[in-house]
Amino acid sequence: MVAAAEVARAQVPGAAIDIAHVDHAFDIDGAELKVLDDVSLIVEPGEFVALLGPSGCGKSTLLRLIAGLDKPRSGTLREDEVGIRGPHPSRVVVFQDPTLFPWRTVWDNVALGLEAQGILKKQRHRVDAALDLVGLTDFKNAYPHQLSGGMAQRVALARALVNDPKVLVLDEPLGKLDSLTRIAMQAELVALWQRKGFTTLLVTHDVEEALVLANRVIVLSDRPARIKADIVVDRPYPRHRGDPHLADLRRQILGLLGLEATW
Amino acid sequence: MSTFSLSDAPAGGIARSSGLADKLREVAPGIAAALAWAAFGAACLVREDVGDWSRTTDLAIAAFVIAGLVLVVSVAAAQLGRVGSALRKRSPWLLALGVFFSLWELASAKFAWLPLPFFPPPQAIIEVYTDDLPKLLDSVVASIKLQLGGYVIGAAIGFVTGVSIGWSTRIGYWVHPVLRFIGPVPATAWLPIAFFTFPTSWSASTFLIALATGFPVTVLTWSGVASVPTAYYDVARTLGARPWFLVLKVAIPAALPHVFVGLFMGLGASFAVLVIAEMIGVKAGLGWYLQWAQGWAAYANMYAALLVMSLLCSGAITLLFKTRDRVLVWQKGVVKW
Incomplete structure (x- = not known):
């Protein structure tokens, strides 16, 4: 049974995500703050979907619901036809801050997921492989405070990838990096996604980043977030930032966000 | 070049x-x-x-x-x-x-x-170390035994209590008021009660030392666990961590810097209780030796015992800091003792 599941996972690396009529709100000092308004979205297995919207619109809230960290007020979220009831290592999140555990070395940080699932002893090689994937094998014994911002975020990525996730949930993971590191890591992300085939959900407020990385860009409205547009980016990888088709899409998206005057 | x-x-x-x-x-x-x-x-x-x-x-x-x-x-x-x-x-x-x-x-x-005779010369103190050595050594051993027992018990209970109330609001509901009520009272205030409720003066003193140690360790462990960023728990949960993993592998390691501050404060508080308990109730230990020396106006013995006591207390704190430096090697710029 377990073996069969392993085989099935190997055949179809990515999972489908089905979000249907999701509403969510927070209680702030007794007042209800609505953050998601009837959001419905189907993500196909292996797709790279970017969620784009103004800051504070509820993008990250949607990701927390997909990760299973919070439960929606109403509506359903499903991963491969199974309802999402809580966090699961098949849907791993990379947050804006690397949030590495400062008391663990790089290796031990990456090993966290396997250790939590109780399979580390038999699968130590997976940790080495994940570190190799992000090019940090030489830093495996370093502590987080010795790393640069880009390296720390790479470790966070390795910590996610070591679990062989079906869905990789990225919450502005490159938001705090300098622009050069950022461009380099965008290319790495695309390469990893193409190699591994997991479904990727990326929250960002950077239009260019969304267009360079994603198959589909979902544009969200101001709070409470509704889906304003669902744009297919049908360009081959690696993409060029100067591609005129992307520039057209960019103008269109900025218009949707009410920023056409700045273009 | x-x-x-x-x-x-x-x-x-x-x-x-x-x-x-x-x-x-x-x-x-x-x-x-x-x-x-x-x-x-x-x-x-x-x-x-x-x-x-x-x-x-x-x-x-x-x-x-x-x-x-x-x-x-x-x-x-x-x-x-x-x-x-x-x-x-x-x-x-x-x-x-x-x-x-x-x-x-x-x-x-x-x-x-x-x-x-209030200010004896150096040779008088040397004389104590050479001529009264067995009694002094007995006192040192008695003090270390009493201190160590009480401290270990107090630190262990304080740590477990601190983690429990930092983690579980239900346990916190019951323990927190008791802690607020009893904790701030100096442990020495319990001395008269402890000495007639406990079967021996030794067990009473152990209890008091444990009490003096336990309070700061509890409070600081608790605040350490309570101040762990929720993002750490989010990360661990998405990676498949269960509640016990969150306690043992996230909350406790993240709280350890606070725990060591509590252990340090508890050590200081427990020294005070140790000496007073020995002076008043226990018929052994350096506190008792000091009291005994004063009774005989043996001032050189007092200075000799004080010197030993300061070496022991300083040694205990050095040991604690060395342990901390080893355990918290991941921290930047820890205070050197």
Whole structure:
């Protein structure tokens, strides 16, 4: 049974995500703050979907619901036809801050997921492989405070990838990096996604980043977030930032966000 | 490349031209320290003691031996490696101590400028260590046993309580008010009650030391666990962590820096309780020895016991800090004790 599941996972690396009529709100000092308004979205297995919207619109809230960290007020979220009831290592999140555990070395940080699932002893090689994937094998014994911002975020990525996730949930993971590191890591992300085939959900407020990385860009409205547009980016990888088709899409998206005057 | 040769050349030149002066400047503090200790030895022999102390000559010999050793080691420091550099670093302190002992010797044993018997000379204290050693050692052992037992129990209970109330609001609901009510009361206030409710004075003292240790450890462990960023839990949960993993592998390691502050504060508080408990109830230990010495007006014994006590307390804190440095090696810039 377990073996069969392993085989099935190997055949179809990515999972489908089905979000249907999701509403969510927070209680702030007794007042209800609505953050998601009837959001419905189907993500196909292996797709790279970017969620784009103004800051504070509820993008990250949607990701927390997909990760299973919070439960929606109403509506359903499903991963491969199974309802999402809580966090699961098949849907791993990379947050804006690397949030590495400062008391663990790089290796031990990456090993966290396997250790939590109780399979580390038999699968130590997976940790080495994940570190190799992000090019940090030489830093495996370093502590987080010795790393640069880009390296720390790479470790966070390795910590996610070591679990062989079906869905990789990225919450502005490159938001705090300098622009050069950022461009380099965008290319790495695309390469990893193409190699591994997991479904990727990326929250960002950077239009260019969304267009360079994603198959589909979902544009969200101001709070409470509704889906304003669902744009297919049908360009081959690696993409060029100067591609005129992307520039057209960019103008269109900025218009949707009410920023056409700045273009 | 050129910058290196530029900065290297003048330094080498100076070293060569004034090698002897440098050498003298290096060994001068060591020689001064040796002279100070020789002066201490001479002070012991300069005239008859005003009182009846048996170790004056032995002390003088010891002082001269130390002076000789300091002299040899500081002159041959370069050849002696680590020992040499360690001594060189401490030369100013050795000098100050030599001067202090010389003055003390003259002011007490030789001219009695300080009133006797309240200020005994160094040889009187040496006499305690040589002649009253068994009793002093028994007291040291008794103190360590009592302190260690109470501290370990208090720290363990405090840690578990702190983690529980930091983690579970339901446990916190019941424990927090009790903690607020009982914790701030000095543990010594329980002394009279403890001594008649517990079967032995030893168990009563253990309880009091545990109480004094437990309160700060509980509060700081609790605040440490409560201040763990929720993002750590989010990360661990998305990676498949269950509640026990969150407690043992996230909450506790993240709280450890706070726990060590609690352990440090608890240690200080428990020393105070230990000494008072020994003075009042337990018929053993350094606190009791102090009390006993005062009863016999044996002031030299008091100073001797105080010195041992300060070494023990300082040693305990050093041990705690060394442990912390090992456990919290991942932290940047921890305070060095």
